[in-house]
Amino acid sequence: xxxxxxxxxxxxxxxxxxxxxxxxxxxxxxxxxxxxxxxxxxxxxxxxxxxxxxxxxxxxxxxxxxxxxxxxxxxxxxxxxxxxxxxxxxxxxxxxxxxxxxxxxxxxxxxxxxxxxxxxxxxxxxxxxxxxxxxxxxxxxxxxxxxxxxxxxxxxxxxxxxxxxxxxxxxxxxxxxxxxxxxxxxxxxxxxxxxxxxxxxxxxxxxxxxxxxxxxxxxxxxxxxxxxxxxxxxxxxxxxxxxxxxxxxxxxxxxxxxxxxxxxxxxxxxxxxxxxxxxxxxxxxxxxxxxxxxxxxxxxxxxxxxxxxxxxxxxxxxxxxxxxxxxxxxxxxxxxxxxxxxxxxxxxxxxxxxxxxxxxxxxxxxxxxxxxxxxxxxxxxxxxxxxxxxxxxxxxxxxxxxxxxxxxxxxxxxxxxxxxxxxxxxxxxxxxxxxxxxxxxxxxxxxxxxxxxxxxxxxxxxxxxxxxxxxxxxxxxxxxxxxxxxxxxxxxxxxxx
Amino acid sequence: xxxxxxxxxxxxxxxxxxxxxxxxxxxxxxxxxxxxxxxxxxxxxxxxxxxxxxxxxxxxxxxxxxxxxxxxxxxxxxxxxxxxxxxxxxxxxxxxxxxxxxxxxxxxxxxxxxxxxxxxxxxxxxxxxxxxxxxxxxxxxxxxxxxxxxxxxxxxxxxxxxxxxxxxxxxxxxxxxxxxxxxxxxxxxxxxxxxxxxxxxxxxxxxxxxxxxxxxxxxxxxxxxxxxxxxxxxxxxxxxxxxxxxxxxxxxxxxxxxxxxxxxxxxxxxxxxxxxxxxxxxxxxxxxxxxxxxxxxxxxxxxxxxxxxxxxxxxxxxxxxxxxxxxxxxxxxxxxxxxxxxxxxxxxxxxxxxxxxxxxxxxxxxxxxxxxxxxxxxxxxxxxxxxxxxxxxxxxxxxxxxxxxxxxxxxxxxxxxxx
Numbered sequence: 043x044x045x046x047x048x049x050x051x052x053x054x055x056x057x058x059x060x061x062x063x064x065x066x067x068x069x070x071x072x073x074x075x076x077x078x079x080x081x082x083x084x085x086x087x088x089x090x091x092x093x094x095x096x097x098x099x100x101x102x103x104x105x106x107x108x109x110x111x112x113x114x115x116x117x118x119x120x121x122x123x124x125x126x127x128x129x130x131x132x133x134x135x136x137x138x139x140x141x142x143x144x145x146x147x148x149x150x151x152x153x154x155x156x157x158x159x160x161x162x163x164x165x166x167x168x169x170x171x172x173x174x175x176x177x178x179x180x181x182x183x184x185x186x187x188x189x190x191x192x193x194x195x196x197x198x199x200x201x202x203x204x205x206x207x208x209x210x211x212x213x214x215x216x217x218x219x220x221x222x223x224x225x226x227x228x229x230x231x232x233x234x235x236x237x238x239x240x241x242x243x244x245x246x247x248x249x250x251x252x253x254x255x256x257x258x259x260x261x262x263x264x265x266x267x268x269x270x271x272x273x274x275x276x277x278x279x280x281x282x283x284x285x286x287x288x289x290x291x292x293x294x295x296x297x298x299x300x301x302x303x304x305x306x307x308x309x310x311x312x313x314x315x316x317x318x319x320x321x322x323x324x325x326x327x328x329x330x331x332x333x334x335x336x337x338x339x340x341x342x343x344x345x346x347x348x349x350x351x352x353x354x355x356x357x358x359x360x361x362x363x364x365x366x367x368x369x370x371x372x373x374x375x376x377x378x379x380x381x382x383x384x385x386x387x388x389x390x391x392x393x394x395x396x397x398x399x400x401x402x403x404x405x406x407x408x409x410x411x412x413x414x415x416x417x418x419x420x421x422x423x424x425x426x427x428x429x430x431x432x433x434x435x436x437x438x439x440x441x442x443x444x445x446x447x448x449x450x451x452x453x454x455x456x457x458x459x460x461x462x463x464x465x466x467x468x469x470x471x472x473x474x475x476x477x478x479x480x481x482x483x484x485x486x487x488x489x490x491x492x493x494x495x496x497x498x499x500x501x502x503x504x505x506x507x508x509x510x511x512x513x514x515x516x517x518x519x520x521x522x523x524x525x526x527x528x529x530x531x532x533x534x535x536x537x538x539x
Numbered sequence: 540x541x542x543x544x545x546x547x548x549x550x551x552x553x554x555x556x557x558x559x560x561x562x563x564x565x566x567x568x569x570x571x572x573x574x575x576x577x578x579x580x581x582x583x584x585x586x587x588x589x590x591x592x593x594x595x596x597x598x599x600x601x602x603x604x605x606x607x608x609x610x611x612x613x614x615x616x617x618x619x620x621x622x623x624x625x626x627x628x629x630x631x632x633x634x635x636x637x638x639x640x641x642x643x644x645x646x647x648x649x650x651x652x653x654x655x656x657x658x659x660x661x662x663x664x665x666x667x668x669x670x671x672x673x674x675x676x677x678x679x680x681x682x683x684x685x686x687x688x689x690x691x692x693x694x695x696x697x698x699x700x701x702x703x704x705x706x707x708x709x710x711x712x713x714x715x716x717x718x719x720x721x722x723x724x725x726x727x728x729x730x731x732x733x734x735x736x737x738x739x740x741x742x743x744x745x746x747x748x749x750x751x752x753x754x755x756x757x758x759x760x761x762x763x764x765x766x767x768x769x770x771x772x773x774x775x776x777x778x779x780x781x782x783x784x785x786x787x788x789x790x791x792x793x794x795x796x797x798x799x800x801x802x803x804x805x806x807x808x809x810x811x812x813x814x815x816x817x818x819x820x821x822x823x824x825x826x827x828x829x830x831x832x833x834x835x836x837x838x839x840x841x842x843x844x845x846x847x848x849x850x851x852x853x854x855x856x857x858x859x860x861x862x863x864x865x866x867x868x869x870x871x872x873x874x875x876x877x878x879x880x881x882x883x884x885x886x887x888x889x890x891x892x893x894x895x896x897x898x899x900x901x902x903x904x905x906x907x908x909x910x911x912x913x914x915x916x917x918x919x920x921x922x923x924x925x926x927x928x929x930x931x932x933x934x935x936x937x938x939x940x941x942x943x944x945x946x947x948x949x950x951x952x953x954x955x956x957x958x
Contacts, residue, residue, distance in 0.1 A: 059543055082543045089546065092554045109561030110598055112554040113652045136542075143547060204560070212601050357617020366616060434618040436627075440608045444626040450618055463614040474603050499609030507601035 045335040052146040052344075056084075059141070062151045063158070069330045070159040074403050075323065077162040078177065079136040082154065090130065090142050091115045097306070098130045100138065101184045103191040103298070105207050131157035133165040133309075135177040148344040151337070155327040160320030167411050168315070170308035180305060186232050187298045194291050206292050209511035210278065210299035215473055217278030217300035218307045240290035273477040273492065276300075277512070280478045286487065287517035296515065311414040311469055318372015319410050321353060322380075325373070355431060366466075374427050375418075379406055382424065389425060420464035425456045435462050440498075471496055476522070488519035495526050509537040562658065568593045569654065573662040581838055582788065582808045583824055585816075589659050592649035660813075666942035667810060685774040694771030703770035711768055715761045719754045726751050783821035784873040784905075786812060787859055790841065791880035793830040793850045800912045801842055804879035807910055807945050811877050814949065819873065825862060829855035835862065852884045852920060853891040860899040874904040882911040882918030893923040901931050908948045909936040 048061050063082065070077070085093070095112035096102030132138040139158040141150050165171050195203045210217070274280045278300040282293050309316070328345055331337045337345075355370035356362040379397070382390045383405050386398035397405045409422060434450040435458055449455030449462075465471055479492035489512070493501060505522065513520040522535045562569060572591040621627075654662070690703055730747050737744050788808045790796070796804075815822050826841040827833055833855035836844070859876065867874060884892070901907060911921055917938070927934050937948040 056543060056545070063543070080542075083546045084543070085546045085549075089549070095554050095557065104556045104560060106557060106560035106564045107600055109554060109557030109559070110650070112557060113561070117652070200560075204564075208600070213603075215602055355616050357619070358615035359617065359619075363617075366614065370616075431616045432618040433614050433616055434621055435612055435614050437610075437612045438629075439610045441610075444628055447621045447623060447625040447627065448612060450621055450623055452623070455623060459614060462612050465612075466614060472605075474605055476603055495609075497610040499605040499611060500607075502604050502606035504599075504601035505603060508603055511601070 047338045047341075048336050049147055050338050050340070052148065052340075054145070054147040054150050058147060059150055059154075062147070063154055065331060065336055066151065066155050066159060066327055069327045070155075070163075070323070073323075073326065073330075074407070075159055075163040076166060077137065077159060078134075078166050080158045080162065081136040081138045082141055082158060083138060084141050084143055086143055087119070090140060091119060093130050093140065098132065099184055100132065101181065101188055103184075103188045103207075104195075105211075106204065107211065129153045129157040131161045131165075132180075133161075133171060133175060133177050133305075134180050137162040137165065137177075146344065148337075148341045149348065151328065151331075151341075152324055152345055152348060156320045156324035159327065160323035161316060163323075164312075164316050164319050164410060167407070168308070168312060169412055170312060170414055174308050175305050183232060183301065187302065190236075190294065190298065194295065198289075198291065203295070205514065206295050207299070209514045210296055212508045212511040213277050213281075213515075214299055214303040216476065217276060217296075217303045219276050219279070219304065220470075236294060240294065244290055244293075269481045269483055270478060273479050275477050277476070277478055277491070278303075281512075281515045284481070285516050288515065292515075308414075311416070311467075313368045314372040314375075314415045314467065315410065315413065315418050316372070317369045318374075318376045321349070321369055321373040322376035322406075325349060325377075357432075366463075371427075371431070374430060375422055375424075376406065378424050378427050379409060379422055381426075387426075393424060394422075415467035416464050416469075419467060420460060423460045423463060425451075428456055428459055433459050433463065435459055474499070474501055479523075486519055487517075488521055489516045490521045490523065492531075493522060493524045495524055498526075506535060506537070509535055513537045562654075565593050565597070568597065570662055570665070573654070573659060576659075577663065577806065577809070578802060582805065582812050583822070585660070585663070585809060585813055586656060587659070588654045588656050590651055590653055592651040595650050598650045663806075663809075667806065667946050684777060686777045688773045688775045690770045691773045692770065694773070698771040698774075700770045700772050704764065704768050707770060708764040708768035711765065712761055712763070716758050719758050723751055723754050726754070782819055782873065783823070783871070784815050784819040784875060785823045785825060785867050786815055787825050787827060787862075787874070787876040788841065789827045789829070789855050789859060789876065789878040789880075791830070791850055791852070791855075791883075792828045792841075792844060792846055793881075793883070794845065795850075795881045795883055796845075796912070800879075800881065803912055803939055803942065803945070804910070805842060806942060807879060807908075807939070807948070808877055810945060810949060811875060811908065815875060827855050827858055827862075829858075833858040850880075850884050851888050852880065853888050853895055856892055856895040856900060860895060863900070863903055869903050876900070876904050876907045878907070878909045879912060880909075880920065881913045882920045883913075884918065884920045886919055889919045889923040892920065893927060896927055897930070901927070901934065904933065906933045906935070907931075909934075910945070910948060911936070911938045913938070914940060 048065065049058050059082065063080070067080070091112055093100060094115045095108045102108060130140045137158065139153065139162070141153055145153070165175075165177060171177075191203060191207075270280065270284075278296055281288070282296040282300065285293075285296075288296070328337065328342070332342050353367070353370045353373045355367045356364075380402045382394055382398055383400050383402035386394075391398045409418065413421060428451045432451055435448045435455070437446040437448045439446075449458040451459070475494045475496060476491055477494075478489065480490040482488045482490070491512075501524075509520050509522060520537045521533065523531050523533050525531050569591050573589060576589045690700055726747055730744070730751070733743055733747065786808075790801070790804055812822065812824065824838075826836050826838055828836050828841050828844065829850075829852065830846045831849050831851045831854065835858065855878075863869075863874060896907070909924055911918070921936075921938070924934075924936050928936055935948045937944060939945060
């Protein structure tokens with residue numbers, strides 16, 4: 043095919059963006075990508091940094107930590123440290139992708155392919171996103187949250203709102219349901235329900251505590267009467283429903299932080315897949331455009347330079363090393379799945395008998411839809427990727443003097459490396475296992491959390507600070523105990539109100 | 540359908556509120572940084588922001604996570620020489636192993652950020668308890684006034700120049716009508732000729748009449764006025780004409796003036812300087828330090844040198860008077876003087892001071908401000924100066940025990956300016 047390129051300068055115009063977007067959409071549809079409708083928004087650098095500061099959302103409530111984030115981003119931007127082509131894409135319907143006005147045409151096309159089609163189709167189809175987030179109503183909900191918190195600031199004073207938010211932020215990773223699906227969000231419903239909820243909740247809390255004097259009379263029962271009956275993993279939810287001293291508006295703020303944390307929970311579990319998928323598609327789509335003669339050589343060189351930067355993986359001993367680059371790992375794995383489908387080697391046939399030689403589009407869609415990082419890696423990390431990235435496993439045990447290289451990229455090591463790397467993306471083991479264990483309803487109303495140690499890993503020192511925040515929300519003494527080796531319970535920290 | 544939205548004109552500073560919240564939260568640290576900056580800065584150097592650094596410990600947000608230790612196995616990329624079973628010594632510093640690699644963006648450095656000039660000045664003013672009106676006056680950058688500067692093709696509706704716009708419209712109408720008009724004339728002449736030979740109902744005649752009709756319609760459709768015709772009065776900002784001033788900083792550097800007293804004096808001089816920058820374009824600052832003898836020095840020596848011995852204030856006043864006479868004719872210069880001292884003076888000298896001021900200085904200066912920095916009872920210089928205050932409107936004096944006492948010295952000055 044010898045067609046005229048869409049453009050041959052680096053300047054972008056609205057007309058050109060529309061043309062590129064049409065072509066990209068055509069190619070994406072031909073490849074079978076299913077997406078939400080796309081909305082592209084052109085913004086300035088400052089606006090991009092604003093958006094970055096509020097965790098990539100177009101609307102956010104106000105809090106000093108976002109100011110700090112903004113200052114950080116501004117510094118990194120000025121130093122040229124923010125390598126990526128500034129893409130922000132919002133898991134909403136329509137899917138909003140930001141294009142920065144400073145970018146060249148090639149970069150805009152890259153961002154459109156990467157964000158507006160790559161990430162977009164991931165949001166629409168991955169099981170975590172479809173079951174845990176509601177793309178239809180997130181913007182509405184954020185608006186509700188922003189207004190509600192602004193109102194609280196007016197009514198109860200900025201410091202008080204800030205204090206509650208600080209405490210909630212400290213616990214936000216422990217404000218998600220891992221197994222139960224949350225109901226969907228919407229501003230109007232929230233508004234309507236919010237009033238009822240406030241009064242209802244308050245009455246429930248009172249109910250809980252009203253039983254105390256009754257129980258006190260026959261204290262044999264008290265021992266059996268454990269509250270909560272089962273340990274609770276969602277600490278913020280527990281506080282929202284049961285903290286005795288919170289005002290209704292404070293409960294609502296706890297709920298807002300919890301809801302937003304829940305919305306981001308899938309993103310934290312699919313970083314490698316999501317970025318890998320988006321990189322795979324911008325790479326595939328733009329190459330297709332090039333094959334069709336729609337983009338110039340110059341365009342491709344600029345695109346490839348940026349692409350290579352994004353998927354660069356510095357070695358462990360490089361000064362630039364800061365962990366495994368999710369873009370690099372994800373892209374390598376996605377490309378590799380396609381290779382296994384199209385040109386399987388004997389090794390692949392042995393490792394992946396069910397996908398070697400299958401239809402690559404179908405297989406990749408299956409992989410994208412039904413996994414999260416942890417399971418994706420344990421299912422699809424191939425010996426070839428391990429060899430290409432020269433992965434090796436290090437065992438760090440504080441009982442031993444030296445570190446040990448337990449596996450490298452060879453026949454005996456593949457399985458271990460795959461398993462270990464998969465574990466590295468398991469939020470369940472990255473985050474300490476801390477649950478609400480007991481409330482002393484008869485005595486001093488103290489709250490006990492139980493930490494179950496994993497691989498003897500201790501909690502970081504900052505745990506004291508977090509407990510202070512927890513005590514602020516709970517209103518009474520807070521205790522944290524650790525279970526070591528499955529049976530010994532050690533009191534760990536205590537924090538007075 | 541995909542859509543493209545231009546959001547560039549939407550709110551720019553969404554994070555401004557968050558920044559204010561951040562600054563408020565760390566106000567104590569920032570305040571200290573500003574105080575340190577003031578100590579380091581020159582009196583004349585107030586027109587820029589300041590880098591503030593806050594220990595990361597204070598800005599970090601705690602959350603439950605694993606610390607170092609225990610048993611963990613991790614995957615790293617880029618193996619070069621390792622084999623299975625190799626044992627390696629733990630790297631020093633240990634930054635490579637922790638779980639925190641993902642959450643700490645910048646390492647352990649302080650959190651550093653820049654205050655803008657406005658924010659810096661707000662902090663500078665804070666201790667001084669300036670009235671708000673004065674604060675805003677001082678922070679706004681140089682005053683300008685609007686002057687006419689021709690006409691432009693875009694602007695605000697209230698600035699439309701009607702005569703110009705209509706003149707333009709008329710010109711455009713004439714120009715646009717021209718070709719049609721001449722064609723009508725031709726066609727009408729032709730019609731007259733043709734009517735001699737043809738009937739009204741003949742095709743040529745009808746066609747020609749239609750053409751004329753069309754042309755007339757076209758003329759009628761030329762708009763009376765078009766956005767293209769609009770002209771607006773153009774106004775541009777022109778800096779206000781300003782003049783020059785000289786500021787004398789006179790300070791006692793005898794042993795009794797410690798670092799703290801000097802810091803107060805410095806803020807006092809800074810405030811006067813800031814005030815002068817609002818009124819005058821060019822400002823020269825003269826530093827005169829004295830103990831028993833006065834000398835003109837540079838800023839460095841002024842704030843940091845220290846001498847022991849007695850104090851003779853009149854020596855500084857004599858020097859000031861001499862410099863005024865030699866270098867700053869009152870016809871060209873506005874003269875301001877600010878004097879800081881602990882007020883301890885040789886007894887007989889204080890009378891001399893009053894005489895020199897009355898005869899040689901007060902008639903020539905716009906304003907003379909004196910601050911006495913001491914916690915003891917008033918010294919003899921104060922008594923003499925009290926009399927001056929009664930006789931001269933442009934003489935202000937104040938005892939300063941804390942920073943908030945500085946402003947009253949200037950209040951009269953600022954009042955004058957705002958009238």
